Amino acid sequence: MDQLTDEQIVSAILEGDKDLYREIIKRYEKKLSHYLLKFLSNRDDMEDILQVVFIKVYKNLYGFDVNKKFSSWIYRIAHNEAVNYLKKRRGSRISLDDVEYKLIDEKADIRGGADQMFLKEDVEKVLNEMNVKYKEPIVLFYFENMSYDEISDILRIPKNTVGTLIMRGKNSIKDKLEEINKKHER
Amino acid sequence: MRDEKLENSIMGKIKSGQVKLKSKYAFLAEKLGLGTAFTFSVLLSILFFNLILFYLKETDNLKYLSFGKFGIFAFLESFPYLLVIVFIILIVFSGYLLTRSDVSYKKPFGYLAIGMIAIIMILGGILTYTNLGQSFEREARRGNESVRVFFKPLINDHNNGVAGVVFEQNENYLILQTPQGMRRVEIEEVEDIPSIKKDQFVIAVGFGEKSSFKATKIMIADKGEMPSIRRGIDFKFGEFDRKNIPPELLNFTEEEKSCIKKCFDLKKSPRECFEECHEE
Numbered sequence: 001m002d003q004l005t006d007e008q009i010v011s012a013i014l015e016g017d018k019d020l021y022r023e024i025i026k027r028y029e030k031k032l033s034h035y036l037l038k039f040l041s042n043r044d045d046m047e048d049i050l051q052v053v054f055i056k057v058y059k060n061l062y063g064f065d066v067n068k069k070f071s072s073w074i075y076r077i078a079h080n081e082a083v084n085y086l087k088k089r090r091g092s093r094i095s096l097d098d099v100e101y102k103l104i105d106e107k108a109d110i111r112g113g114a115d116q117m118f119l120k121e122d123v124e125k126v127l128n129e130m131n132v133k134y135k136e137p138i139v140l141f142y143f144e145n146m147s148y149d150e151i152s153d154i155l156r157i158p159k160n161t162v163g164t165l166i167m168r169g170k171n172s173i174k175d176k177l178e179e180i181n182k183k184h185e186r
Numbered sequence: 187m188r189d190e191k192l193e194n195s196i197m198g199k200i201k202s203g204q205v206k207l208k209s210k211y212a213f214l215a216e217k218l219g220l221g222t223a224f225t226f227s228v229l230l231s232i233l234f235f236n237l238i239l240f241y242l243k244e245t246d247n248l249k250y251l252s253f254g255k256f257g258i259f260a261f262l263e264s265f266p267y268l269l270v271i272v273f274i275i276l277i278v279f280s281g282y283l284l285t286r287s288d289v290s291y292k293k294p295f296g297y298l299a300i301g302m303i304a305i306i307m308i309l310g311g312i313l314t315y316t317n318l319g320q321s322f323e324r325e326a327r328r329g330n331e332s333v334r335v336f337f338k339p340l341i342n343d344h345n346n347g348v349a350g351v352v353f354e355q356n357e358n359y360l361i362l363q364t365p366q367g368m369r370r371v372e373i374e375e376v377e378d379i380p381s382i383k384k385d386q387f388v389i390a391v392g393f394g395e396k397s398s399f400k401a402t403k404i405m406i407a408d409k410g411e412m413p414s415i416r417r418g419i420d421f422k423f424g425e426f427d428r429k430n431i432p433p434e435l436l437n438f439t440e441e442e443k444s445c446i447k448k449c450f451d452l453k454k455s456p457r458e459c460f461e462e463c464h465e466e
Binding site for chain 1: 196291
């Protein structure tokens with residue numbers, strides 16, 4: 001089972017083996033929970049939305065082009081649901097675990113080479129206040145470890161735009177952290 | 187240990203038939219419907235752009251602007267608002283359908299939209315070399331309501347401007363043949379009146395209702411400048427298809443027949459043609 005690709009599993013489900021959808025849920029439950037929690041306020045809401053995502057994915061399996069990447073498609077559906085949720089309820093809370101904090105600190109180089117230390121709460125605050133347009137590619141790139149290509153597939157934007165959004169998002173994080181740092185110093 | 191609650195709940199719904207796969211034909215129909223709607227919308231945009239160009243090129247609308255600030259009201263009154271509004275709605279709708287189609291997948295929408303608008307404008311421009319606009323104009327004059335509604339500013343009387351052929355010329359007024367009928371144009375208040383002769387094409391701005399019009403400015407126009415107005419006058423005062431009049435039926439010499447044929451091909455009025463050819 002593990003050797004089958006997502007796309008092969010989808011083809012098998014469409015040929016009648018409905019039970020194989022269990023494997024899709026197994027493969028993506030944790031990944032999508034992690035992703036959705038970056039946008040949704042609480043775990044209960046996230047679980048509800050995750051269920052909606054898996055049901056939508058199943059219902060629309062014939063709409064998936066098996067020549068494309070399934071992971072991008074399922075993330076796209078999760079992305080749409082997260083956006084709908086955010087439209088209904090303003091504000092989301094990102095809470096970073098230590099690994100994620102380390103990731104954004106090192107990979108995004110938020111310190112800008114300076115020897116300054118930011119509190120995890122400060123980084124969380126900046127990420128929470130960030131425009132969803134920049135937050136999404138930042139989350140997908142730094143926390144979900146996705147490539148520009150995959151992000152471009154999920155968000156349906158050109159690859160160059162992904163790069164631009166990540167860069168602008170990163171700069172915005174740096175600027176806001178600088179401001180916070182100045183306030184702390186005062 | 188993984189919590190299997192979600193997995194079991196979803197699989198339960200699938201197995202019980204509560205959650206079903208959407209039919210593949212639904213997706214196919216959706217794709218086809220989207221493609222058809224997009225094509226239809228772009229074709230209509232091309233048609234409407236062509237009609238706007240046709241209207242601006244062939245009617246008196248733009249000509250009123252040559253009066254400067256005096257011609258603004260006449261220009262606004264004869265402007266084809268509905269054609270422009272529908273064109274804009276169609277462009278927006280086509281753009282929306284474009285964002286939903288596979289064509290725009292991962293491509294920058296701005297460039298695609300510019301490309302789409304450029305294609306619509308180029309094809310709409312090319313169509314002006316056909317008789318499409320004239321066919322719509324003819325339908326509008328014949329009273330086809332679905333077309334007439336778009337050409338209302340051309341067909342209805344104007345209160346701020348008038349264009350037509352001089353039928354009668356007097357010291358204080360002119361009688362013009364216009365697509366709407368005969369119209370008396372008072373020229374007492376016009377400064378610098380050009381030397382106007384019978385059968386000349388004139389355009390004036392001022393104010394007036396129905397049959398009477400008080401001109402403030404008047405201008406002599408070339409015959410070919412507002413073909414739509416000329417066609418409207420022909421339609422009103424002598425409706426026939428020039429090409430269908432066989433000169434053989436009339437008692438002319440071979441030379442006269444060929445002269446009349448050539449003259450009809452130039453789309454001049456029958457009276458002009460008969461006079462021109464008779465003079466020879």
